Amino acid sequence: MTAEAAFAVGDRVEASVGPVAHGGHMVARVPAGDASVVIFVRHALPGERVVVQITDVAKRFFRGDAVEVLEASPDRVPAPCPLAHPDGCGGCDFQHVSLPAQRDLKAAVVAEQLQRLAGLEVDVRVEEVPGAPDGLHWRSRMQYVGLPGGDYGLRKNHSHEVVAVPECLIAAPDARVVLVGQPPAGDTVTETVRGRSFEVAGDGFWQVHPGAPETLVSSVLELLDPQPGERAMDLYAGVGLFSAFLAEAVTETGSVISVEGDRRASDLAKGNLRDLRQVRTKAGRVDRVLKDLDTMADVVVLDPPREGARKDVVSAVVDLAPRAIAYVACDPAALARDLGYFAERGYRLSTLRAFDLFPMTHHVECVALVERAC
Structure with missing residues (x-):
């Protein structure tokens, strides 16, 4: 039976x-x-009815x-x-979940994606990050939809419909505000x-958790444990965050190539890294820049x-023959697929x-160390 034949939008069913x-x-x-159908359910927890x-x-x-909620999980809390x-x-997924349980859920997702897409069995633990002890008031940049009268709004889940938000509880008190469609x-x-110090474009990428x-x-x-004299490469480098500290680690006897596809971010990186003579910045798509590099x-x-x-x-990264790769990933599925390619x-x-860089949401950040297999 197809989903269309089982239920319609608006129907209610116990699950x-x-x-x-x-x-x-x-x-x-x-x-x-005669069969069963899958429902992806928000605002619920495993084990609940x-x-x-x-x-x-x-x-x-x-x-x-x-x-x-007919039978609640012990991990459920008032949002x-x-x-x-x-x-x-639709901005938050897990406000009804205790913070330790949120991290357990994220760990389960990362482990499942690694197993299913890369065939890896990994014991995952999601670590708390200083700056949001209650999971609230951490987000340093907010993008709202402007509403009549100067109010702000955010969209519903999987919808263009906007909900007025007098106060977003995950926004930091001094969060920068950007309105959709406005510079x-x-x-x-x-x-x-x-x-x-790092100069970042007002609408450019920077991590939002403090x-x-x-x-x-x-x-x-x-x-990575970069050593003096080593050759380092920072790919998708943004405004040069990792490039700067890689350069300090390899010292002036080493080298860093910082590659970023966004021209504005690359120009800012050049200024941010101008005191580090061992760094070269290159603007361009990472795959294209790597093809033109004659280096390891x-x-x-x-x-x-x-x-x-x-x-x-x-493949291009492997061709550089690095001893180690630090892969920073904001999506566990993409990470798992790429680990399969490695x-x-x-x-x-x-x-x-x-x-746990995104409390109250389903998002999670991973750092994976990838090395040559023996």
Whole structure:
């Protein structure tokens, strides 16, 4: 039986909730005729018995919201935000979940993606990051939809419909505000990490958790252990965060090539790194720049966008013959796929750390150490 024949949008059905799935929802299977159908359920927890209202129908599955909890999980807590409910703001996935359980759910997703897509059995633990002890008031940059009268709004889940948000509880009190469709106020902002300043475009990428830059830099340096005189490469380098500290580690006897596809970010990186003579910045698509480089590398930082590095870039990185690669990933599925490509070329995952850089949401950041297989 197809999903269309089982239920329609708006229908309600009782369901026993199964495991967490990638994307901020749980998996429930409910009888439908002689078989069963899958519902991806938001606002639920594994082990709960809930009433699900169908919100979306596809050929092979449904999406739905838990609108009534019949048997609650011990990990369920009252959502701190009054808009974190079905038909409310879609910005947060896990406000109804205790913080330790949120991290357990994220760890389960990372482990499942690594097993399913890369064939890896990894014991994953998601680490708390300083700067958001209650999971709230951490986000340093907010993008809202402007509403009449100067109010702000955020979109519902899987919808263009906007919900007015008088106060977003994950926003830091001094969060920079950007409105959809409008240029940011100010051309650049200054961020500081380990006493070093970085100029970032007002609408450019920078980690939004206050503890993220230090956490990621520390993790990357600890895993790679770059040595004086080594050749380092920072791919998808942004404004040069990792490049700067790689350069300090390899000293002036080593070298760093910093590659970024966004021209504005690359120009800012050049200024941010101007005091480090061992750094060369290159603007251009990573795959194209790597094809034109006539060099090898000892260590590589790979920090691709959400879709991952993909096979061509992975192959080009392997051709550099690095002893170690630190892969910084914001999507566990993309990470797992790319680890599979590395495995095909003789490189293996040796260490994985995961960080809760996005409390109250399903997002998780990983840093993977990839090394040549023996």
